[in-house]
Amino acid sequence: GALELRGVRVLRDGTEVLRADAVVVPGGATAAVVGRSGAGKSVLAAVAGRLLDPDEGEVLLDGVPLDSLTRASLRAEVGFAFARPVLGDGTVAEAVASGVRPAAPHRVREAVRVAGADAFVRRLPRTYDTPLADVPLSGGEYQRLGLARAFAHAGRLLVMDDATSSLDTATEHAVDRAVRDALEGTTRLVVAHRPSVAARADLVIWLEDGRVRAVGPHRRLWERAAYRAVFATGVRPGADGAAGAGGATGAVAAGDATGAVAAGGAAGAAGPEAAAGAGGAGAARGATGATGGEDGTRAEGAIGPEAAEAAEEPEAGVGRIVSLHGEARP
Template identity: 60%
Template sequence: MPDTQPPGGQVTGSAPPGGSAAGDGDRAADRLLAEVLRRSGGWPVVYAVTALAGAVVELMLPSALGRAVDVLVSPGAVAGEALLSCVVLVVTVVACDAVAVLAAGAGGAQAARRLRLRVVRHVLAVGPAMSRRLPAGDLVTRLGSNAEEVGAAPEALITAVALLVPAGGSLVALALIDPWLAVAFTAGMALIGVVLRAFLDQTTAVASGYQQAQSDIASRLFDALAGARTIAAAGTEDLETRRVLRPLPRLRACGLALWRVNARAGVRAAIVVPLLECAVIGVGGLRMAAGELSAGELFAAARYAVLGAGIGSALGYLNRLGRARSAARRVQEVLDRPAPGYGGDRLPVGRAGGRLEFRDVTVRVDGTPVLRDIDLVVPGGAAMAVVGRSGSGKSLLAAVAGRLVDPDQGEVLLDGVPLRRLGREELRRAVGYAFERPVLFGGTLAEAITVGRPPDVARTAARAAAADPFIRRLPRSYGTPVDEAPMSGGERQRVGLARAFAHGGRLLVLDDATSSLDTVTEFQVARALTEELRDRTRVIVAHRAATAARADLVVWLDGGRIRGRGRHDVLWRDPGYRAVFQLDGPPGAERG
């Protein structure tokens, strides 16, 4: 088991959109989009200013072109000044567009980076409770492509708003030219608004299904990569390929649905927009025939109709905004998972520490109790072995002991202080963990062991974990980069044990942390646990009778409850206790 996920957890998918839950999800997604916009730095401001400035200049251009037309059709008029103003406006629009493209790209990248940083920090702060709720592949998708889509939301939102400026300005300009032109324009814009609103709602709903199918494929692929050796050994590549790609028809269906939504909206816009332009030009032609408009004013009116109808091009940006809303809902589900809170209490000093107490502890997974009514006291400095059949809650009890998981009921105390009330740093200095498959951090092996502790601690801890001999044989010894150190599974376990020994000042939690060690090395580690580390309390998830025999206290779990406690030799008289090792232990373990 990796040290990032204690067992006993479950994977639950997010609820499908619909009803009030979908409404709440949309509101939460909109709040996240607004927050991303506020925290995206200065680039969205630059983009907004240039986009709005470009829109305003575009509004000025039809009027300038109209004046130029009137000058050109007037006998003997000089059009130089009018044409120069048009050229200046066109150059300004091009410059604004160029700066806007730069600001949109830089702002989107920065927004996605900050959101990813925030979500990663939150995921790590929540800890194993997050991976119990969402599969690893799904989490990667939410932190990757979904965060990127949310990061693109500021550009889509600003562009959509900027498109309203030409629409609103065109309406005002047409009203100033002739009120009847404004009436025709307003009728057409109302139809376009209906098309855009329906398009945004449909896109958000369909994009949610598409993104969920992507996450399902990513989760299945992640699992397949983790078990690649098993798949190759079993020769089940074809079967596993079909399993990974099983959501592909759903992904295709959602993709086709998204395409159909885009196509329908595009067809409607393609019909409504020309009708709008024709209506304005038709009304303008009638007013010109009646002598109420000049040729230049009719030309300007036609340009304003085209400019205002450009809001129909918002379909593409609304499509991105709809996908961003759906992605934001998925990212917000991660952020909604509460991170554990920490107090400011400190552990008492001046006396032997490590007394561990479980008071009426119950832990539920998906509403079902996995650990129930655990009342237990482990004296300071004692070694407690936790045994039981698979699924009995051994690893979950170990996780609760070091507050990797909080109980749903009851309390865990270390030296009389509830774990919830300890500060984060105080808790991490007091408790050290070692797992079956440790993940090693830090640039070198020494840093992977100390992780912030003084460098001289590395050798002492490595000697206790029987890791010092093989580390010293490496060309760069403790200075060997972690990625360049050729380590077997047992050697990696020993480095993980050394890290736990270097940090667990009062309590050591070992969850199957010696399963890959050979007999001689395991004996050396066991001797260190029972002799050199007696100043600390040790909670050891044990699968071997020999490990339980060396412990001061054995806790026997069955169905999430304590079925027995005491010395190994006393519990061994119970056939049920012996059956734990006969069924789950390695050959010969029952002879303990």
């Protein structure tokens, strides 16, 4: 669905931490959110998915205020994936299926394949029926299961905040290609720290000191030295403050459209986790239209050139076969 932020302001202790006057992400597009540490990337992601209410303004999804949707409807329409997903102690299948509306077994397997997790899941003692408490998983494996859960529950909007930070560049690229096939039509808002991620996006939302400096294609923004400097700071994912808490990435409240972001807590996808409230509910909305940056830069759907980082072969197991919207892909 088309996502729009209108006159959005978020304050923290009286200080403005986000201002987005006019940001539009067309339906089905991928928007990368970039900026230095503390620029407000996670705050924007939380507001867009209604994990945090803006103090002013509104956010729309296909022209409908997200705060007008019921909790169940919102969680069905907006999915989340974070850097540190909380998967629980159930089985792999249960972790991926968990949500307001549990995903069917075939959808769980499709989502795991798209996330590039099928190969290592099949190596587990009981494959999909293996209790997560029984096996040590790497950070990248946990992230891929978190992505799978988000994909299994994907609706019109998918918000990804540092959700691939533990994946190598080539695997991240392969997962991105698979997601484009499987979730065609789903709008994605991706907090990005690598230029290769921004280059693959349809448009980039560039934040600086809590304000939207520009919105446009990566290749156009790359002409600016200040934009290139964003990726030369050496800051790794996780440094940006989480919405409403000033901590790391937050968790989504279980089945709660007004789920707050947990202070410094781990994060989940599609609402299966309970979180300690810190930020409050948020309004998110979406609408179609041209995308405008606050300095006049405009995005028109052009896709920026891909960075040369992805030269290595991706890890095995990244699937590109089945659409999670029910359409078979070649």
